[in-house]
Amino acid sequence: xxxxxxxxxxxxxxxxxxxxxxxxxxxxxxxxxxxxxxxxxxxxxxxxxxxxxxxxxxxxxxxxxxxxxxxxxxxxxxxxxxxxxxxxxxxxxxxxxxxxxxxxxxxxxxxxxxxxxxxxxxxxxxxxxxxxxxxxxxxxxxxxxxxxxxxxxxxxxxxxxxxxxxxxxxxxxxxxxxxxxxxxxxxxxxxxxxxxxxxxxxxxxxxxxxxxxxxxxxxxxxxxxxxxxxxxxxxxxxxxxxxxxxxxxxxxxxxxxxxxxxxxxxxxxxxxxxxxxxxxxxxxxxxxxxxxxxxxxxxxxxxxxxxxxxxxxxxxxxxxxxxxxxxxxxxxxxxxxxxxxxxxxxxxxxxxxxxxxxxxxxxx
Numbered sequence: 001x002x003x004x005x006x007x008x009x010x011x012x013x014x015x016x017x018x019x020x021x022x023x024x025x026x027x028x029x030x031x032x033x034x035x036x037x038x039x040x041x042x043x044x045x046x047x048x049x050x051x052x053x054x055x056x057x058x059x060x061x062x063x064x065x066x067x068x069x070x071x072x073x074x075x076x077x078x079x080x081x082x083x084x085x086x087x088x089x090x091x092x093x094x095x096x097x098x099x100x101x102x103x104x105x106x107x108x109x110x111x112x113x114x115x116x117x118x119x120x121x122x123x124x125x126x127x128x129x130x131x132x133x134x135x136x137x138x139x140x141x142x143x144x145x146x147x148x149x150x151x152x153x154x155x156x157x158x159x160x161x162x163x164x165x166x167x168x169x170x171x172x173x174x175x176x177x178x179x180x181x182x183x184x185x186x187x188x189x190x191x192x193x194x195x196x197x198x199x200x201x202x203x204x205x206x207x208x209x210x211x212x213x214x215x216x217x218x219x220x221x222x223x224x225x226x227x228x229x230x231x232x233x234x235x236x237x238x239x240x241x242x243x244x245x246x247x248x249x250x251x252x253x254x255x256x257x258x259x260x261x262x263x264x265x266x267x268x269x270x271x272x273x274x275x276x277x278x279x280x281x282x283x284x285x286x287x288x289x290x291x292x293x294x295x296x297x298x299x300x301x302x303x304x305x306x307x308x309x310x311x312x313x314x315x316x317x318x319x320x321x322x323x324x325x326x327x328x329x330x331x332x333x334x335x336x337x338x339x340x341x342x343x344x345x346x347x348x349x350x351x352x353x354x355x356x357x358x359x360x361x362x363x364x
Contacts, residue, residue, distance in 0.1 A: 003060060003082035004053035005045070007100035009036050011158055011196070011229070012279045014130060016092035018057060018085065019100055022050055022115060026102035028134060031162075032172040032240035033203065033233055037102065044107065050115050058122050060086040061094070096128040105133035105157070109145040116152035130156040135176045135184035146191035156194040156226070159184060164219030165211050168204040171250070173240065178219055185223030195225040199265060202233040202258040206251040209261045217268035224272040232258050232282045234360045254353050255284050255318050256307065262288065263303045266296060282360065284321055287328050305329055315342055315352055322359045 005021040025040040060078045064087055078086075097119060104112065120126060131154060138157065141149070161181050163169055169177060181197075188195045197220060204212035220228060235242045235252055244250035253261065262285075266276065269292055276299060278288045287302045289295075306314065306329060313332060319342045320326035325335070345355030 003056045003078050005049075006085070010098045010100065011130075011132075013196075013229075013277070014096065014098040016089070017096040017098040017130065018089040018094070020050070020053060020057075020097050020119065021045060021100040022104045022107060022112070022131075023101050027106050027137075028103075028175050030173045030175060031160075032244065033162075033200070033235070035236050035239050038238065047111055047114055051118055054115075054119055054122050056082075057086055061090060064090060094123060094125045096130065097123070097126055099129065099131035099154075102132050103134050103137050104131040105137040105141065105149075109141065109148060112154070113148055113152040116149070116154055120153045126153075128155045129153050130158065132158045132160070133184075135159050135161070135180045138184035138188055139180055141187070143187065143191065146187060146193075150192045154193070156196065157188050158196040158229075159188070159198070161185075161197045161216065161219065162200045162231075163203050163212050164216035165204060165208060166215075168208055168212050168215075171205075171208075171244075172203060178215065181219050182222050185219075185225055189223065189225070194227070195223070196227040196229050197223065197225040198229050198231050200231050200233045201262045201265065202253040206253055206257065209253060209257065210264065213261045213264040214268050217265050217270075220274065221268075221270055221272055225274050228269075228274045228276045229280070230262065230276070230278045230283050230288065231280055232262075232284065234282055234357070236361055252357075255356060256314065259284060259303055259306060263300055263307075266299050266303075269296070284318065285329075302329065318352070318356060319345065322356055 006019045007021050007024070010017065010019060023042065023044055025037040025042045027042045029037050029040070029042065060083055063078065064083065116129060119129065138146070138159065159181075162172065162174060164178050164181060166178050185195060185197060199216050199220070201213075202209070235245050241250065245252060266288075272292055275291050276289050278286050285302055285306060288299045290299050306317070309317070316334065316338055317326055317329065317332050320332065320335070320338045323338070323341065325338060326332060342352065346352050349355035349358060
């Protein structure tokens with residue numbers, strides 16, 4: 001018995017949310033770097049299907065309340081993979097819902113509003129409802145539609161800007177332009193949404209690194225989003241970006257190169273009050289985060305400390321971070337096993353950079 005549908009991904013910031021699937025997969029599904037929905041067909045779920053999922057989540061929560069403990073999760077009437085999800089959500093206070101999959105704003109406004117109202121009615125404890133969306137989908141909504149969606153209870157929109165450079169956006173087949181990114185971001189902010197915009201250090205490759213940093217910052221300076229989330233690029237096999245790399249049409253930056261690009265990006269953010277978050281395991285420097293403008297020097301200071309390290313120490317930190325041993329620069333401890341892995345990666349892969357790339361691909 002299936003209790004409710006769950007899609008494949010969510011932002012790390014939504015770890016405590018229940019996942020409510022409104023659409024399946026991605027309506028664009030052509031971004032050169034993305035592997036999440038490759039080979040999958042996009043479809044809209046019906047209002048009836050979504051409401052049934054909401055009802056099933058509510059019933060599961062009621063069952064767990066009546067008989068708390070692990071037995072009801074493993075032996076209750078609801079399959080454990082679903083009851084465990086609801087139990088985890090309850091542990092976090094049932095305060096947030098994340099709407100899946102890649103673009104809930106592609107729904108008709110009236111349908112989305114109906115779903116939001118129903119979810120809010122069923123779960124009065126919810127304080128935040130969040131979704132992914134493409135810039136194009138937000139841009140297509142008029143101000144009145146966005147205001148209606150916001151009033152119905154959608155609080156935050158995550159938009160994958162990735163880059164503010166039209167040349168980079170074309171390279172990665174984003175299906176949106178710099179103008180689209182600015183228009184969507186401004187509309188979302190004007191309608192009262194919290195807005196998360198994503199920037200990908202390294203997505204322009206070695207040839208467009210400076211352009212990627214400066215023009216991405218320029219777009220965000222026009223939008224002033226609530227959050228700027230860093231997502232360092234990793235070229236994965238079976239993606240067009242990987243094919244561009246193997247064909248010599250896109251040259252990846254080193255770890256140090258992506259960090260240097262991130263520094264230029266942060267330096268170029270001006271006149272905004274966004275919160276920068278390095279909240280993804282693919283980012284080398286998790287410490288680079290804070291509120292603009294007051295935390296700019298703190299963020300660039302972390303980057304400068306890394307770049308000022310001796311090469312051997314930088315390499316050791318990179319390996320330790322990619323193995324999950326280190327989170328912060330202060331964690332670097334010269335551990336013998338990290339040094340051993342560093343040597344073996346160089347021997348097996350020809351260079352540390354290629355060895356690190358293999359670690360990242362296997363991790364994902």
